[in-house]
Amino acid sequence: xxxxxxxxxxxxxxGPVSFSGHSLxxxxxxxxxRRVLAFSVETIPPSQQNFISDVEGNxxxxxxxxLTESDTLEFKTxxxxxxxxxxxxxxxxESYALEYPFKYQSSDLKSLxxxxxxxxxxxxxxxxxxxxxAVPSPAKHPDIxxxxxxxxxxxGRDIRYVRRDEEGIQSPNETLSxxxxxxxxxxxxxxxxxxxxxxAARFVSGYLYDPPATTGESYRFNxxxxxxxxWAEVYLPGAGWKGFDPTNGILANSxxxxxxxxxxxxxxxxxxxxxxxxHSTEAVLDIQLxxxxxxxxxxxx
Numbered sequence: 001x002x003x004x005x006x007x008x009x010x011x012x013x014x015g016p017v018s019f020s021g022h023s024l025x026x027x028x029x030x031x032x033x034r035r036v037l038a039f040s041v042e043t044i045p046p047s048q049q050n051f052i053s054d055v056e057g058n059x060x061x062x063x064x065x066x067l068t069e070s071d072t073l074e075f076k077t078x079x080x081x082x083x084x085x086x087x088x089x090x091x092x093x094e095s096y097a098l099e100y101p102f103k104y105q106s107s108d109l110k111s112l113x114x115x116x117x118x119x120x121x122x123x124x125x126x127x128x129x130x131x132x133x134a135v136p137s138p139a140k141h142p143d144i145x146x147x148x149x150x151x152x153x154x155x156g157r158d159i160r161y162v163r164r165d166e167e168g169i170q171s172p173n174e175t176l177s178x179x180x181x182x183x184x185x186x187x188x189x190x191x192x193x194x195x196x197x198x199x200a201a202r203f204v205s206g207y208l209y210d211p212p213a214t215t216g217e218s219y220r221f222n223x224x225x226x227x228x229x230x231w232a233e234v235y236l237p238g239a240g241w242k243g244f245d246p247t248n249g250i251l252a253n254s255x256x257x258x259x260x261x262x263x264x265x266x267x268x269x270x271x272x273x274x275x276x277x278x279h280s281t282e283a284v285l286d287i288q289l290x291x292x293x294x295x296x297x298x299x300x301x
Contacts, residue, residue, distance in 0.1 A: 022273030088251035123171035156249035
């Protein structure tokens with residue numbers, strides 16, 4: 001399957017402003033089941049661009065605007081990516097990691113350190129209390145995948161999805177107190193919960209393709225359709241990093257196109273940068289996202 005992604009982000013300002021360099025975490029992560037066939041970024045105003053690889057191995061586009069002033073800042077990204085069919089349950093775990101709880105081997109722990117719990121921050125202190133009420137048999141489970149699936153689905157059940165285009169991520173306590181959050185808020189709640197349970201987890205930003213509904217079908221599996229998506233990955237020995245999407249209560253498959261991963265979600269916001277103005281300036285944000293199969297005339301929006 002080849003997917004074409006057209007992603008437009010436009011900031012319109014009430015007067016001319018200048019811009020810092022911007023970092024774009026929009027290039028898909030490639031792997032044995034995912035290959036980028038085309039990638040381009042057009043900007044208004046025009047920019048000089050170069051790629052870097054960050055500390056997590058993500059491909060980052062750096063856009064430099066110099067001293068240009070403009071009342072519009074626009075990023076138009078076009079991506080074509082080829083993905084193979086992926087059964088998210090097609091893996092074999094190591095024998096010591098079949099049940100919850102289990103212990104990571106010492107050789108893995110050295111690499112997994114950033115993705116494990118360092119200390120419980122006050123802003124995530126309610127996560128385990130919620131988990132103990134929401135998930136049956138929390139102390140021990142004979143099937144680690146089902147255990148994580150129960151947590152994944154509990155968040156999708158208990159937290160109402162709301163789209164938030166503004167910057168920032170709610171803390172787990174804020175998400176639980178309000179009973180609502182964006183996909184990134186739900187992913188952070190999932191990560192906080194499983195880390196406090198002794199598992200290694202990381203944040204993923206990217207795209208999620210929602211295929212056209214079949215005749216007579218009105219159900220849409222992606223609650224966050226029309227915007228970029230966020231989910232979590234847990235390291236399971238024998239399977240590697242496995243994706244869990246609490247927004248939709250499912251495991252990640254070939255429809256999930258990651259563009260960046262990190263132990264710290266704040267570091268991989270899709271578009272990062274600042275504008276400068278000598279006067280009070282208002283800004284309006286417009287985001288348009290279309291994903292379709294390259295040979296399919298129907299555009300998802």
